[in-house]
Amino acid sequence: MLLLHGGGRTRGDWDVFAGLLSESGFRPVTMDLRGHGESGEAPWSWKEALADVAAVVDEVGLRRPVIVGHSLGGMVAALWAGEHPECPLAVNLDGHGNPTRPGQFFGLDEAAAARACQEMTSFLGEMGQGLSESFLQVMREIDALDLFSAYRAARCPLLVVSGDGTAFAGMFPEHLASAWEAYCAWLHHALKAAVRESPSVREASLSTGHDPHLEDPEALLRLLVGHLSRHNQAEWSG
Incomplete structure (x- = not known):
């Protein structure tokens, strides 16, 4: 099982979870994404990040590894799923990104959604300074x-x-709290639609914040083992 950390983090994020995996009979492998930890500075692109993952898979001698990523690493895992049909399971842990367009604010009318998007984008830009x-x-x-x-x-x-x-609501000023809630509602509905439209996609939730692998690693382990077991049973039946 190859574990990919989130943006601004390192492979050390996975230490506790990797220990649980080892105790459960898995072989956990962690890596620092490009520009993070010991990987050194490198321009970021999804194509190059995926190439880095493939290089680690080859170098370490992994065969059909499960790919689990958190946040930024979860997005890499989702893209990996589009290029590797042999992968037994790819997992995106809470890697949803930020709202970037008015259509991502569920339940708001057109004017309110446009205003929410503009204000949210401005606030996130200020945070990035x-x-x-x-x-x-x-x-x-x-x-x-x-x-x-x-x-x-x-x-x-x-x-x-x-x-x-x-859990993120507290980081936003009061006037943006409802906008964030509308974005979270949009994510929920968009995920449900993706599950309906693609037989490969499943969604699940954990009662944690953004870091399920740190906040409740045992619950995450149970979730992943359950999904792997169901997939293996289905593959055997097929």
Whole structure:
């Protein structure tokens, strides 16, 4: 099982969860994504990030590994699912990105959605001030990614796991709290639609915030083992 960390994090994020995997009979492998940890600075692109993952898979001698990614790493895992039909399971842990267009604010009328998008984009831009240019490049790539198209393009089982999005509400000023809630509602409905439209996609939720592998690693392990068991049973039946 290859574990991919989130943006601004390192492979050390997985230490506790990797220990649980080892105790359960899995072989966990972690890596630092490009521009993170010990991987050194490198321009970010999804294509190159996927090539890095493939290089680690080959170098370590993994055969059909499960790919589990958190946040940024979860988006990489989702893209991996579109290129590797042999993968037994790809998992995106709460890697949903940020709202980038008015249509992502569920339940708001056109004018309110446009205003919410503008204000949210402005606030997130202010939060990004002071970040390194390399990290800002990662954020621009995230904003440009059509993640739900990637879900629908999955060629292997893909599990999208969401934490409790309202856990983020406290980071926004009061006037943006309802906008964030509308975005979380949109994510919920969009995921349900992706599951209906693609036989490869499944979604699940955990009662954690953004970091299920850190907040409740045991629950995450149970979730992943359950999905792998169901997939193996279905493959055997087929």
